Amino acid sequence: MQQTERTSLWNALSAAGDLSGRFVFGAESSIALSDLLKGSALYGRGEELCGRSVLVTTTNQFTTAWALIELDGVARRIVLCTPDMPLEHLPYVIESADVDAIVTDRTILDLDIRSPLCFCPCSRQIVDGNFDRSVQHQTEWILLTSGTTGQPKLVVHTLSSLAGAIKNSNTSAEGVVWSTFYDIRRYGGLQIFLRALLAGNSLVLSSVQESTADFLARASSLGVTHISGTPSQWRRALMSPSAHLIQPEYIRLSGEIADQAILNQLQTFYPQARIAHAFASTEAGVAFEVNDGLAGFPSSVIEHTPDVDMRVDDHCLSIRSNRTANRYLGTEPPILKNEDGFVNTADLIELRDDRYYFVGRRDGVINIGGLKVYPEEIEAVINRHPEVQMSLVRTKKNPITGSIVVADVVLTEHSSARRDLRALQGDILLLCREALSSHKVPAAINFIPVLAVAESGKIVRSKCVM
Amino acid sequence: MDIRSEIVDQFTQVAQEQGIPLAPLTDDLALLDSGLDSLCFAIVVTRLEGLLEVDPFSSSEDVRFPVTFGEFVRFYDNAAN
Numbered sequence: 427m428q429q430t431e432r433t434s435l436w437n438a439l440s441a442a443g444d445l446s447g448r449f450v451f452g453a454e455s456s457i458a459l460s461d462l463l464k465g466s467a468l469y470g471r472g473e474e475l476c477g478r479s480v481l482v483t484t485t486n487q488f489t490t491a492w493a494l495i496e497l498d499g500v501a502r503r504i505v506l507c508t509p510d511m512p513l514e515h516l517p518y519v520i521e522s523a524d525v526d527a528i529v530t531d532r533t534i535l536d537l538d539i540r541s542p543l544c545f546c547p548c549s550r551q552i553v554d555g556n557f558d559r560s561v562q563h564q565t566e567w568i569l570l571t572s573g574t575t576g577q578p579k580l581v582v583h584t585l586s587s588l589a590g591a592i593k594n595s596n597t598s599a600e601g602v603v604w605s606t607f608y609d610i611r612r613y614g615g616l617q618i619f620l621r622a623l624l625a626g627n628s629l630v631l632s633s634v635q636e637s638t639a640d641f642l643a644r645a646s647s648l649g650v651t652h653i654s655g656t657p658s659q660w661r662r663a664l665m666s667p668s669a670h671l672i673q674p675e676y677i678r679l680s681g682e683i684a685d686q687a688i689l690n691q692l693q694t695f696y697p698q699a700r701i702a703h704a705f706a707s708t709e710a711g712v713a714f715e716v717n718d719g720l721a722g723f724p725s726s727v728i729e730h731t732p733d734v735d736m737r738v739d740d741h742c743l744s745i746r747s748n749r750t751a752n753r754y755l756g757t758e759p760p761i762l763k764n765e766d767g768f769v770n771t772a773d774l775i776e777l778r779d780d781r782y783y784f785v786g787r788r789d790g791v792i793n794i795g796g797l798k799v800y801p802e803e804i805e806a807v808i809n810r811h812p813e814v815q816m817s818l819v820r821t822k823k824n825p826i827t828g829s830i831v832v833a834d835v836v837l838t839e840h841s842s843a844r845r846d847l848r849a850l851q852g853d854i855l856l857l858c859r860e861a862l863s864s865h866k867v868p869a870a871i872n873f874i875p876v877l878a879v880a881e882s883g884k885i886v887r888s889k890c891v892m
Numbered sequence: 893m894d895i896r897s898e899i900v901d902q903f904t905q906v907a908q909e910q911g912i913p914l915a916p917l918t919d920d921l922a923l924l925d926s927g928l929d930s931l932c933f934a935i936v937v938t939r940l941e942g943l944l945e946v947d948p949f950s951s952s953e954d955v956r957f958p959v960t961f962g963e964f965v966r967f968y969d970n971a972a973n
Contacts, residue, residue: 825949825957826934859909865931869938 432585433562434499435623439463442626451648452488453633453641457552459626465552467492468529472500474544477563478527479503481520482548487610487631489531489548491619497529498565498585505568505580508611509634510881515578522580522756523568568755569613571708572882580755581708581762589620590733590749591712605630605645607655607663608883613708614681618654634881639668646671654678656883657688661816664691665839672696678715679703682884683784683802686721687809693719709762710769711749721806722783737768742788743775744768774800790887792821792829797865799831801887804868807861811854813838813845818877818885819868833868836877847873895972896965898943902936903928919962926961946971 432438439445445459466472467489480501484490490506497504505523507516519525520543527544567588570578604622608615610631622629630648632641642663645653653674655663660679663669677692677699684703692701704715705723714731716723728736734747746768753762763769772788786800793799801819808817815836824830835854837845851871858867878886900917907914907928914927928936941947948971949957958964 822938823950824934824938826930826937830934830938832938855909864910869935870942872942 451630480527481505481525483507503566582752603628605650605653607659639666642668652676656681658879658885659883677701685806710745722781830869832870921961
């Protein structure tokens with residue numbers, strides 16, 4: 427389908443039809459979408475930000491949502507700070523993105539910046555009045571991802587590249603209420619923000635101050651129909667006694683490998699839901715989604731995905747489309763695309779029976795006695811066990827082989843109390859031995875009560891060998 | 893379970909898991925003749941650390957790896973006491 431050009435988020439929302447009864451819901455308050463179009467969250471000072479490179483750093487996603495609607499099409503650049511970025515990186519971000527204005531709801535930023543900056547407070551209250559939005563900019567959206575050296579990487583998108591996978595819809599999406607476990611200041615959450623707002627649908631935002639159980643209860647009371655998260659966030663949600671409160675029609679997974687176990691668990695728990703897992707990254711954009719309920723993707727996806735060119739370079743998936751980011755910003759920025767315009771995702775895939783499976787990250791490989799091991803491949807096998815909720819495979823220092831694979835395993839709630847844990851270790855190891863070569867079989871299975879999930883929604887993987 | 897029994901248990905279990913025939917575990921059995929390979933020993937050491945909460949290999953930079961099964965048991969005995 428031919429996509430019409432989206433000039434700005436504000437224009438798209440204005441054209442989305444009847445917005446009555448449509449809201450953005452935060453944990454503590456909500457705002458009608460129609461009020462967002464009529465008023466200003468920036469004390470009516472949006473005009474001062476025309477053509478500027480604006481850093482948006484707020485204490486919560488709710489105010490970020492308002493600022494994004496007001497700034498897109500007005501600012502030259504929106505630089506979107508992630509919630510967990512240390513403030514010490516702000517000077518680097520400001521310099522790299524040529525920032526000359528800051529939108530924030532913080533009272534003190536404590537910045538040591540020499541260049542003049544326009545500070546614009548961001549309110550939790552919409553004030554009446556807007557300004558002439560006839561001067562339009564093709565705003566660059568700068569998303570931040572964690573870099574290997576500690577400095578964030580600044581990834582350049584536009585509304586068109588961010589929303590390239592979201593179809594224009596003229597049909598009414600009556601009753602659709604979106605939500606996401608993600609924070610909208612990250613690529614995965616921003617996708618859901620745009621899906622909701624571009625179609626004029628309601629959106630329920632999560633909050634770091636809220637437990638998973640409370641969030642699910644709130645999502646339920648607000649009638650969420652479409653909800654997304656990483657596999658780790660979904661595993662955590664399924665452990666919550668509130669998981670049964672929501673009755674989603676559509677479940678979307680992204681950000682990590684969706685293994686067969688989590689797909690099966692979700693389908694069993696929410697039999698009415700359509701379950702999709704999407705392949706996307708901040709740099710590569712949304713490439714494709716898989717709707718057949720199976721892990722991996724059919725090999726035909728590589729050659730037959732409309733608007734997206736894909737190829738496999740040395741087992742890594744590379745992607746070229748109008749949804750990929752444009753470039754990195756910064757001093758001596760790394761190369762984002764090769765000379766043919768492809769983004770190498772560093773996600774390793776393996777072809778088995780005419781289906782590709784993700785096996786791990788190229789930089790996540792661990793070395794056991796000279797043999798390569800991808801933790802995600804082993805976790806996918808462990809997660810198949812019906813009494814396992816989630817797992818993390820890591821290396822452990824070993825006096826004989828240098829390092830060895832061990833697995834930390836969280837059991838489903840009902841199993842940990844009644845099982846003979848030693849027998850269960852044996853069961854899980856048997857499963858691994860049946861499916862994996864011997865160097866990939868964990869030397870030990872440690873049962874632990876919980877695994878850390880980062881603010882990004884992804885499981886926390888320690889880089890150091892323990 | 894005492895340390896020797898736990899060690900015998902782990903040698904037996906790992907050999908069984910890896911499908912390796914295990915020689916009778918006498919004190920003078922050279923570990924290299926036990927049938928277990930280096931991956932098996934790595935697994936045994938990792939599991940013993942979990943079970944006995946002791947890792948004699950990390951106690952010093954220049955530990956000498958035990959040569960016989962008897963030395964292996966004493967190695968753990970000494971570390972545990």
